[in-house]
Amino acid sequence: MGCTINAWLRNGEVVKIEGAKCGRGKDYSIQEVKSPVRDFFTTVRVKGGKIPMLSVRSTRPIPKNMLIPCALELAKVVVSAPIKLGEPVVKNILNLGIDIIATKNIEESRKSF
Amino acid sequence: MKRRVNLVVIGGGAAGLSAAVTAKENGIDSVLILERNEELGGILPQCIHTGFGLHYFNENLTGPEYISRFVKKVYDLGIEYKLETMVLNLSPKKEILAVNQSEGLIKLQSDTAILAMGCRERSSGALRIPGERPAGIFTAGTAQRLMDIEGCIPGRRVLILGSGDIGLIMARRFVMEGAEVKGVVEIMPYPGGLDRNLQLLRDFDIPLYLRYAATFIHGRDRLKAVTISKVDGNGKPVRGEDETIECDTLILSVGLIPENEISKKAGVKIDPKTGGPIVDENMETSVENIFACGNSVHVHDLVDHVTKEGEIVGKNVAERIMGNLPKLRKRIYLKAEGNMRYVVPQIISGERSLTLYSRVRRPAFDAEIRIGRNITVHKRVVKPPELIPIEFTAERLEDLEKEEEITIDMGE
Numbered sequence: 001m002g003c004t005i006n007a008w009l010r011n012g013e014v015v016k017i018e019g020a021k022c023g024r025g026k027d028y029s030i031q032e033v034k035s036p037v038r039d040f041f042t043t044v045r046v047k048g049g050k051i052p053m054l055s056v057r058s059t060r061p062i063p064k065n066m067l068i069p070c071a072l073e074l075a076k077v078v079v080s081a082p083i084k085l086g087e088p089v090v091k092n093i094l095n096l097g098i099d100i101i102a103t104k105n106i107e108e109s110r111k112s113f
Numbered sequence: 114m115k116r117r118v119n120l121v122v123i124g125g126g127a128a129g130l131s132a133a134v135t136a137k138e139n140g141i142d143s144v145l146i147l148e149r150n151e152e153l154g155g156i157l158p159q160c161i162h163t164g165f166g167l168h169y170f171n172e173n174l175t176g177p178e179y180i181s182r183f184v185k186k187v188y189d190l191g192i193e194y195k196l197e198t199m200v201l202n203l204s205p206k207k208e209i210l211a212v213n214q215s216e217g218l219i220k221l222q223s224d225t226a227i228l229a230m231g232c233r234e235r236s237s238g239a240l241r242i243p244g245e246r247p248a249g250i251f252t253a254g255t256a257q258r259l260m261d262i263e264g265c266i267p268g269r270r271v272l273i274l275g276s277g278d279i280g281l282i283m284a285r286r287f288v289m290e291g292a293e294v295k296g297v298v299e300i301m302p303y304p305g306g307l308d309r310n311l312q313l314l315r316d317f318d319i320p321l322y323l324r325y326a327a328t329f330i331h332g333r334d335r336l337k338a339v340t341i342s343k344v345d346g347n348g349k350p351v352r353g354e355d356e357t358i359e360c361d362t363l364i365l366s367v368g369l370i371p372e373n374e375i376s377k378k379a380g381v382k383i384d385p386k387t388g389g390p391i392v393d394e395n396m397e398t399s400v401e402n403i404f405a406c407g408n409s410v411h412v413h414d415l416v417d418h419v420t421k422e423g424e425i426v427g428k429n430v431a432e433r434i435m436g437n438l439p440k441l442r443k444r445i446y447l448k449a450e451g452n453m454r455y456v457v458p459q460i461i462s463g464e465r466s467l468t469l470y471s472r473v474r475r476p477a478f479d480a481e482i483r484i485g486r487n488i489t490v491h492k493r494v495v496k497p498p499e500l501i502p503i504e505f506t507a508e509r510l511e512d513l514e515k516e517e518e519i520t521i522d523m524g525e
Binding site (some may be wrong): 002038039041042045050051053055057064068075082103104 | 158161162163164173175176178181213260261262263264289290308309316380
């Protein structure tokens with residue numbers, strides 16, 4: 001699965017790429033050496049839900065150095081059940097222009113706490 | 114009174130759901146899914162990371178998103194399912210005994226059954242690490258459930274044993290939750306996970322200790338430290354080359370075992386190499402009308418493949434119920450040898466093209482897989498964590514000798 005790619009840089013610009021077997025690999029390597037991004041996902045706390053944690057993700061990959069700042073930002077968030085998959089949890093997180101959305105449905109708990 | 118159904122699917126995870134959905138879509142009315150957990154979806158609701166569905170949906174989904182699509186199909190098709198229901202027994206005649214809180218004992222008579230129980234993690238008991246037995250030792254999946262479903266972090270200073278995918282994913286997860294990950298310890302000379310998961314060790318500067326084993330557990334009530342030792346070529350610790358790492362949590366990611374207690378009760382023959390039922394190319398087990406799919410057959414690396422396998426089984430079972438799928442007329446047994454660890458299915462007819470799935474013991478480059486005397490399949494690179502598909506095309510079948518047993522071999 002996947003391929004091993006070597007990229008050469010001169011003055012911050014990619015000058016040579018070897019080993020990429022498709023265009024996606026090439027695009028990825030350029031992105032990776034210039035400004036790496038990662039998928040972002042974590043959980044936030046839920047009030048009144050069947051389970052106490054809601055899994056969430058970013059709508060697009062975020063800059064690698066923003067992973068921890070985003071996680072800390074979401075540690076402050078508490079949402080209330082019910083929650084629908086795809087529902088926004090935080091819009092434009094840390095002004096990155098990226099939303100955080102729910103990745104599962106959480107029903108209300110029948111018990112009252 | 115025993116209730117009659119056409120198909121009982123044991124296990125409502127990725128394999129079971131796709132098999133049930135496909136059987137229903139192919140015209141089988143009475144399908145019943147029996148699931149032990151309180152929700153459908155198996156392990157996926159707790160796998161909150163991305164990387165699912167790249168093959169099946171051509172999309173990069175999280176586990177909960179991936180499985181929700183199949184759960185929705187179950188609802189939309191009106192497939193019956195029972196949650197928090199434990200199957201106690203499956204007989205060779207497809208009689209099922211199950212139990213849950215609201216109905217008590219449930220007795221069913223089914224025409225067919227699909228085994229889709231998935232797999233279980235190897236636990237600390239299986240490792241026999243010398244030392245004390247404090248709190249703070251968890252399997253990776255348990256830690257994942259605690260963190261991402263139940264909302265409690267198992268510890269703050271973490272050592273991971275085993276570099277399989279789940280261990281690597283949990284290493285990242287702990288970092289994201291503010292814990293300190295001291296390292297990932299792997300007994301083999303190469304990492305056990307997929308390449309794409311190794312990247313995250315570099316992302317978070319987590320040390321990878323290759324050729325190291327855990328050799329002592331310290332701590333009376335709570336874990337205080339773990340001693341790790343360099344091992345030689347035979348996996349034996351080397352005297353003097355050890356290190357004691359302070360930590361309050363040890364996460365085990367040391368292998369998955371197909372779950373087949375029910376299969377054995379039904380008299381299904383198990384392949385000692387996979388730990389799962391021996392299946393033929395229809396994914397039928399040694400007991401007529403009992404089929405199997407997913408991680409209870411063999412441990413897959415991608416859920417996308419599990420879904421595909423479930424679909425094949427769902428279709429085959431539907432055909433069988435309608436009387437269009439006879440048992441295999443001819444049976445050729447495939448035997449994995451040398452660097453080939455196993456091959457699934459283990460029995461083929463030799464009359465139909467199909468894809469075999471195999472796994473190797475050790476990594477190899479420019480590998481030649483020999484099938485019988487006449488067929489050679491070339492693979493650029495093979496690694497133990499990656500399933501190797503072997504396409505059995507019509508031309509290749511022409512070259513297959515007509516014998517009862519065929520060896521699939523890769524030199525050492």
